[in-house]
Amino acid sequence: MIIQKTENSRISTFDPNNFSFGNTFIDHMIICEYEDGKWGDVKLVPYGPLMFTPAMMGVNYGQACFEGMKAYKDKDGQVFLFRPEKNFERINKSAKRLAMPEVTEEMFLDGLKALVDIDRDWIPQGEGMSLYIRPLIFATEEALKARVANKYMFAIVATPAKSYYTEPVSVKISDHYSRAASGGVGSAKAAGNYAASFYPTQLAIEEGYEQIIWTDDSTHEYFEESGTMNVFVRINDTIYTPPTSEKILDGVTRDSFIQLAKKRGIEVKIEPIKVKDVIEAQKNGTLKEVWGVGTAVVTTVFQALGYNGEKLQLPRLSDEDSYAEMLKTDLVNIQSNLTEDPFGWRVQVDHVLETV
Numbered sequence: 001m002i003i004q005k006t007e008n009s010r011i012s013t014f015d016p017n018n019f020s021f022g023n024t025f026i027d028h029m030i031i032c033e034y035e036d037g038k039w040g041d042v043k044l045v046p047y048g049p050l051m052f053t054p055a056m057m058g059v060n061y062g063q064a065c066f067e068g069m070k071a072y073k074d075k076d077g078q079v080f081l082f083r084p085e086k087n088f089e090r091i092n093k094s095a096k097r098l099a100m101p102e103v104t105e106e107m108f109l110d111g112l113k114a115l116v117d118i119d120r121d122w123i124p125q126g127e128g129m130s131l132y133i134r135p136l137i138f139a140t141e142e143a144l145k146a147r148v149a150n151k152y153m154f155a156i157v158a159t160p161a162k163s164y165y166t167e168p169v170s171v172k173i174s175d176h177y178s179r180a181a182s183g184g185v186g187s188a189k190a191a192g193n194y195a196a197s198f199y200p201t202q203l204a205i206e207e208g209y210e211q212i213i214w215t216d217d218s219t220h221e222y223f224e225e226s227g228t229m230n231v232f233v234r235i236n237d238t239i240y241t242p243p244t245s246e247k248i249l250d251g252v253t254r255d256s257f258i259q260l261a262k263k264r265g266i267e268v269k270i271e272p273i274k275v276k277d278v279i280e281a282q283k284n285g286t287l288k289e290v291w292g293v294g295t296a297v298v299t300t301v302f303q304a305l306g307y308n309g310e311k312l313q314l315p316r317l318s319d320e321d322s323y324a325e326m327l328k329t330d331l332v333n334i335q336s337n338l339t340e341d342p343f344g345w346r347v348q349v350d351h352v353l354e355t356v
């Protein structure tokens with residue numbers, strides 16, 4: 001790894017009690033270029049803009065995918081990643097689906113650890129605080145022929161993240177738009193999947209909702225995901241989530257929630273969820289909770305479901321009665337080293353670059 005430390009650290013301008021998520025960037029970033037069939041050296045360099053042309057294939061044809069993960073700092077200042085190997089496996093799954101070169105474990109994990117290590121002072125401490133990390137791969141070749149590119153960049157950038165408390169939101173069950181299609185790229189974290197979801201989401205917002213519950217593209221009869229998160233439904237005391245597929249992204253938070261629920265002895269059913277069954281459960285009072293899960297906010301609880309022009313209210317459970325809140329707390333406690341880690345999910349980031 002080539003390490004070029006910044007001479008102009010911006011850390012003194014960073015106020016961990018007052019910053020905006022997503023556009024405050026840490027001092028450094030990782031970059032690595034792919035050319036002539038192979039990846040070059042991984043470089044840890046000062047964060048900043050790079051120079052590309054509008055003829056870059058990544059922006060013309062959307063050959064681009066990304067990951068989202070976090071680093072956490074405990075009360076003693078120790079820093080941890082959460083299940084980073086899952087993100088490594090998934091970025092390569094996405095890359096493969098988009099005909100892009102896969103990255104090596106060393107590039108991904110060593111790059112990640114070096115970046116988090118060198119900029120560990122940027123990780124805010126305290127409840128719900130973290131560093132949000134964005135690894136990505138995109139085509140950089142200057143060419144306008146529609147074909148697989150032969151130049152790429154792998155990069156990792158990161159932004160401090162605040163407490164994840166979010167108000168319960170209203171979601172519209174989609175009856176027309178789809179996030180993913182059979183045979184499509186729904187199981188990849190393809191940049192274009194997000195672009196395609198913005199317009200339908202804008203329409204839902206105009207109708208008074210915050211997010212969309214994506215349903216299957218052929219019949220709209222089954223729940224798939226919610227917004228950019230995986231979805232869970234609780235009917236009586238059983239929780240349901242649809243199986244991952246080529247249309248449902250294999251979320252790390254989803255998998256962690258399933259394991260945490262099972263550990264608590266909660267019945268978890270991984271099976272297709274029919275919209276009709278959820279609506280019926282809402283009407284007969286057995287629908288207790290519906291929520292989304294993902295790395296960014298961990299959990300977003302839903303307060304109402306939009307279906308057939310109606311806004312159906314969900315019960316407002318206390319934190320003690322809510323499985324969503326209980327499992328979120330279990331997860332956050334493991335992530336931020338407040339409890340034991342029976343699953344071996346935490347990966348400590350050692351001080352390796354101190355002497356550089």
Ligand SMILES: *Cc1c(COP(=O)(O)O)cnc(C)c1O
Pocket residue numbers: 068189225227228229230249250251252253254293294295296
């Ligand atoms: C990233 C993502 C998720 C959540 O995955 P996590 O690994 O839990 O962050 C869910 N759905 C979609 C469409 C996503 O892009």
